[in-house]
Amino acid sequence: MKTPENQTKGKQLLEALLCGLAGGTVFSWIGLPLAWMLGPLTAVILWNLLTKRTLYWPKSFKNGGQMLLGYSMGLSFTADSAAQIAGQLPSMTVSTVLMVVFGLGIAFLASRMTGVNTPSAVMGTTPGGLSQMTMLSEEIRGADPTIVTFMQTIRMLAVTFMVPMLTTFAFAGGAGSGITASAADAEQTVSGGGLMYLLMAVIAVFAGTTLALRLRFPTPWILGPLITAAILTVSGFPAPHLPPLLMVAAQLLLGVYLGLGIRLDMLKDWRKLLPFSLVSGALMVGFALLLAYILHLIHPMSMATAFLCIAPGGLPEMGVTAHEVGADVSMVAAYQLFRVFFILFLVPLFLRFAFGRQDTAGKAVESM
Template identity: 25%
Template sequence: MNQNPRRRPLIQHVLGITASPMGRWILLVLGSLLLSYSFTLEQIPAAPLFAGVITAIAINSLGGLTYPRHFSRAGQSILGIAIGLMFTSAALSAISGHWLPILLVTAATLILSLISGVLFSRWAQIKASTGLLSMTAGGAAGITAIAQEYAADVGLVAIMQYLRVILVMVSLPLVVLFFFQDHHGSPADLSGKSIAVSWGGSLLLILLGGPMGVWLARKIHITAPYLLGPLLVTLLLSLLKISPTQAIPGPVLEGAYLLIGWQAGLQMSIHRLRQHFRLIPRALLIIVGLNLLCALLGIFLAHMVGVSDLDGYLATAPGALYAAVAVSMAAHGNVLFVLGVHLIRLLMMLLIMPPLAQRMLKTTGKP
């Protein structure tokens, strides 16, 4: 009886299509869509991105795929445009009178992320750039998207970023229930101001604004040009109120999340994932410590600007922007203040952390 020394996984015998790259692409797309739908039902923010990471890890374990670079660049550009459109005048006006304390607290959060990243890289004995980007508090999708440009382990960065996001998401309602259950704030008026989504305007931004942003970013030597160039151009258009759309259509943004998720997941496999399990307890300890320190900063910010402790806590939560805004709305908090602080920190993180990772890369001499 002849035994095949290669003994393929059972799923390859059942489905057959996974034997070819085309078949694995089909399985990657269908699996990501199904898993994304399941995550969406569970109300997980950026569900397609998380689904893309998990499905790509499974596909990579079946044989892997060559991922075109322009896919991830397109995803970065669309994500940058979507982030830029979030900077509405209403959200920024809610924090306009408190620029100094907000910038100070944001800078403190940045420093805490830097310290956490250095500590994690040394404790876990991983690349300095990987440790720094893994512990960056805020902008998980953007940080994951640009990690490869700084010789970081994209798969590990994605795992640690979403480990942090999940921890924040799970802890937010529990903290509100046990520590802020008597909170009664003045709800921000978001009604009557529906977001105008234009498919034509979005297409114009993606096809013209995106490439223009990338070109400008390269001209002035901005790091991560495919994400930050379109982001800054769209931010300017949004603040000048001349943007052809107020938001990117949901399916387009979800497609960008998938592209970024696939980029991260296809660099990881089940075997490599098992190797990284030893890092999870250490990462959890650092993430919990970071969350507690950010909570203290939030309460400090609340007392400095005269908002509730809950608003301060939600505004400085290290990540899970959509979850923090949703909790703020449910608790009748100052939603625009929470959103505004998150956006300011998101912009600072995406502008400052990549150059820091690059500088650390040159200083240590280790990619």
Template identity: 30%
Template sequence: MFKFRGDFMRTISPIVTVIIVAIVGVTIFHLINFPMPWMLGSLFGVLFTQLLWKLPMKWPIIMRNIGLVIVGTAIGQLFTFNILVAMKDTLFFMLVLNIALSVFCLALAYSLQRWANIPLATALTASIPGGLSQLVVFAEEQEDIDVAVVTFFHVIRVLFVVGLIPIIVSLTGKVPEKIETGSASLLQSTLLILLGFMLLPVGKKLKLPVPHFLTPVIIGLLLSLFNVEISPLDNNLLHIAQLCIGAYIGLLLHPQSLRLPIRVLIGGISSAVLLLFVTFLIAEGMVFLFDMDFATSYLSTAPGGMDQMGLIATALQADATQVTIFQLFRMLFIYILILPILKWKLLK
């Protein structure tokens, strides 16, 4: 009995610690009027606590997945067939954009190889702006890639993108005006979220990238095709999603990650900043080309994950459907074209 209670407390205590730290971070960010306090407050609260104090902290992957399903459900309600049809107007631009970014990342990888003295295969995998988990898994499957370096580069990029983009957009004063809309009943929202979880095996069977996010998005699209009207999710559910994902990202940068050579650490930070700057310039150009608001254009081009950018888009009232389409296209471009080429090159 006592042994069971002790094991239970050892399991639950690190999770409770993360929840407390995340809520404290959210509260502080609310008090100082920081943008996206539920996500950034939990992220930076957990990140700094982990780096400064040796507290036992743990965040089960199911908590992140709950956040992803909620965000996917929220964005899925915005998707319509007409939005997908309108995608053809930007298809050529998305192709050119991703080719240009790939060339830039290739040049960046060669520079990193020479300056940080890391193998080219490692530098290339670290420089590709794809999903964190997928690229780390790809690195683990290759014999001549340093997984620790690849992980650090992608974790730093996620932290910079998720942490800085909301601040940059807010500082530019180009945040879209908030539109007051009705919200779905808690019962309807809960049923939709449960439906997303129930159909997850289908999304995984279809090998969807980030299935916890894309499966509910596709469900929302299918419901709209059958003219099923659904009100937007309640803001409190989106706050829960932001906290779940923010805490997860905050725990990604482990103290042992900082034990890499100093040039690798500087290279990871520099590459993240460079990508943010380049995509910032591209986003400014998109505002004029497509009459798009800046928040939407920057989140569409930013080198973050599709799920993270979608979450920030919903929080900043940007066009989350447009952001998801751009990010999905880039992810498919990387996984269908770039990674097979890289793997072929490594096997030669």
């Protein structure tokens, strides 16, 4: 029996889905990169701003999209690519440290120009994940989670739009979004792979994802399938590739979720922080371009691959872009994963040493 609450959520879900489909269709028709991620993201943000209506998108949809994308990225790993990645660990370390240090420089500049305290500015500009930085800000003394969330959101939004545009039109010969030749080959692999291999791959992916959740991996819904698919591929197992329709669905599921998470009215003085957050995002992308060019000269990789390796975006967004422009997905995933683990394990130690832990007991007493 359907309750009024379930009926309301159903209508909100349908409304969000229609927004996402409309945005993806328009972006795809125009020929913009990452059409089925950026299109739904843009449509949902605009719909929220114009109508102030409440939309609903289950978190399980986002998790499902991440699983599809993680599995697809893991299939790009081979024994040869694993050897190349191992040889580039020094480059991964240096590039990640330089990006973090550059972010710190922007943070101190932001603190001086906007009046935001230094801990909030540092955590708002660090090229880490939005959710990880927001949760960490609750532990760091002096950091304001609301300011950190806003700055990270705007940075993520700027990078999510700028990097695919630059990669597609500047480094990939204007390749647009949509179904690529490699995706078409993937569809044929699915149809010819056999139901037994497909069933075994599905069981392995769910087991790998469950293990990643139990071990509390960062972004387990994408890391679990990615690592599982990589192990299957490197070991010689004929893991089936995903058809193009499922890749479009993965982008749609993630795009709508990201759009619903971006609220420009979450901060009272957002107008003061917005311009600087956009500029800082652009500066991070510009510095990533410089490092990518150096990486391109040192290692035998295309400029598109090098840029997506260094770009301060999220693993899902950079992975989808790498798929679309024909970049080395395994190398991009390796660099992005390295930065995720570096920021999650080492940056918090630095921040706690520099600013100290939040006195949660004292904070609770003050709030009483």
